[in-house]
Amino acid sequence: MKMNCGQYEEKFSAWVNNELGPSERAEFEKHLAGCEGCMQEFTAMQQVWDLMGEMETPQPSANVQVKFNAMLETFKESEAEKKGTSLKEQLARLWQWQPRWPLAYSLVIVLISFTCGYFAFRTGSGGKQDEQMKALSAQVHELKQTMMLALLENPSASERIRGVSYTSEIKHADKEVIDALFATLNNDPNVNVRLSTLDALTHLASHPEVRQGLIQSIVQQDSPLMQSAIADVMLKLQEKRSVNSFKQLLKQKNLNPGVKDKIRQTITQLI
Amino acid sequence: MLRVKAGDLDRMGLLFERHYRALYGFLFHMTYQREASEDMVQTVFYKMLRYRNSFTGDGEFVAWMYQIARNVIKDNVKKNKPGNTYYDAGEIADRLPGGTSADEGFEKKQANAGLHRAMAKLSDDNREILTLSRFQELKYQEIGQILGISEGAVKVRAFRAMQELKDIYAKMER
Numbered sequence: 476m477k478m479n480c481g482q483y484e485e486k487f488s489a490w491v492n493n494e495l496g497p498s499e500r501a502e503f504e505k506h507l508a509g510c511e512g513c514m515q516e517f518t519a520m521q522q523v524w525d526l527m528g529e530m531e532t533p534q535p536s537a538n539v540q541v542k543f544n545a546m547l548e549t550f551k552e553s554e555a556e557k558k559g560t561s562l563k564e565q566l567a568r569l570w571q572w573q574p575r576w577p578l579a580y581s582l583v584i585v586l587i588s589f590t591c592g593y594f595a596f597r598t599g600s601g602g603k604q605d606e607q608m609k610a611l612s613a614q615v616h617e618l619k620q621t622m623m624l625a626l627l628e629n630p631s632a633s634e635r636i637r638g639v640s641y642t643s644e645i646k647h648a649d650k651e652v653i654d655a656l657f658a659t660l661n662n663d664p665n666v667n668v669r670l671s672t673l674d675a676l677t678h679l680a681s682h683p684e685v686r687q688g689l690i691q692s693i694v695q696q697d698s699p700l701m702q703s704a705i706a707d708v709m710l711k712l713q714e715k716r717s718v719n720s721f722k723q724l725l726k727q728k729n730l731n732p733g734v735k736d737k738i739r740q741t742i743t744q745l746i
Numbered sequence: 747m748l749r750v751k752a753g754d755l756d757r758m759g760l761l762f763e764r765h766y767r768a769l770y771g772f773l774f775h776m777t778y779q780r781e782a783s784e785d786m787v788q789t790v791f792y793k794m795l796r797y798r799n800s801f802t803g804d805g806e807f808v809a810w811m812y813q814i815a816r817n818v819i820k821d822n823v824k825k826n827k828p829g830n831t832y833y834d835a836g837e838i839a840d841r842l843p844g845g846t847s848a849d850e851g852f853e854k855k856q857a858n859a860g861l862h863r864a865m866a867k868l869s870d871d872n873r874e875i876l877t878l879s880r881f882q883e884l885k886y887q888e889i890g891q892i893l894g895i896s897e898g899a900v901k902v903r904a905f906r907a908m909q910e911l912k913d914i915y916a917k918m919e920r
């Protein structure tokens with residue numbers, strides 16, 4: 476390398492990004508033409524630079540968004556707790572009776588499992604045992620469902636989220652469960668509860684009425700988070716019938732600009 | 747961010763929407779751990795909420811976010827046993843969704859994996875500066891803010907890092 480090569484090093488990045496002015500660029504390239512060292516060095520570096528532009532990085536999973544929302548919500552609750560005393564009292568009161576529900580739930584499950592085992596042990600062989608087992612597991616199932624429906628009515632958002640998460644344990648979600656989930660998805664005041672519900676419903680997307688309900692829900696969501704989450708879901712499900720609802724959503728006046736872009740992208744990816 | 751500081755915590759949701767993918771990319775390139783990077787995204791945003799009062803408003807939100815992210819990475823490295831920390835970068839690249847057409851896709855994937863391996867061999871400082879300038883497409887002035895050095899120093903270091911990367915990559919190709 477010649478003595479004055481150093482000054483071109485500084486300009487390398489501007490050159491490779493096409494940020495040099497025309498005269499500077501001409502001067503830079505004139506030097507390259509006359510300096511074999513720089514020519515070799517810089518063109519090799521430029522090639523690697525271009526290759527880097529094509530490199531792929533893994534994308535974060537959808538969990539990140541859900542977890543963040545839950546964190547934000549918890550954070551907001553704890554901040555609120557720090558502030559008003561009346562609110563603090565309210566929370567304290569909730570705290571007193573809330574944990575009993577899940578505790579009761581676990582206790583009953585343990586009890587039933589225990590009885591189950593006891594019967595299995597005692598009755599020994601025979602078809603009667605099967606019948607009893609079936610009846611018992613149906614009872615457990617029903618209990619879970621009752622539990623879940625009760626939790627969805629709970630005043631605390633985190634309890635409602637817990638209720639929603641129980642749906643993954645219910646094998647055959649019936650109409651009552653699905654209706655309850657949609658009522659939560661479309662009306663719950665807390666965005667995290669709605670997001671978890673969306674997640675739960677996505678897992679039930681093999682039911683045609685769930686898909687239908689999700690499409691109808693698009694125009695009912697007014698939070699940007701929900702709007703973009705539901706767009707992700709529709710894309711994941713490749714649900715082309717949602718395009719009309721998205722177009723309708725785009726007509727809303729106060730739609731968040733980021734969401735608007737996302738919805739447009741989703742529409743082009745679906746059709 | 748100033749609105750978050752003033753108490754409008756929901757605004758953080760929008761900032762998250764806008765920046766979490768880029769932040770994840772940065773964390774991934776610095777650690778090569780997928781799940782840990784997701785957790786670290788969470789930690790960075792938690793810290794920004796928690797310490798929102800320390801955001802002065804001079805300078806960019808993005809610079810502040812990356813400053814916090816760098817500290818979170820340091821904490822994470824301390825927690826992990828050495829040797830346990832890094833996956834093979836090339837291996838991760840191999841598993842990325844590649845090109846669609848067979849031949850072109852394969853070649854592209856090879857170059858991709860090779861470059862990931864070369865990147866992994868860089869020193870942390872050099873990989874950091876290239877990640878910020880090339881992948882996050884930040885301006886040198888912003889990178890200077892994040893690293894606490896002058897714009898001129900960023901330029902020099904970025905050039906040296908590029909030179910090193912090119913040499914490592916050339917050696918591997920041979």
Ligand SMILES: [Zn+2]
Pocket residue numbers: 476477479480506510512513514
């Ligand atoms: Zn030269």
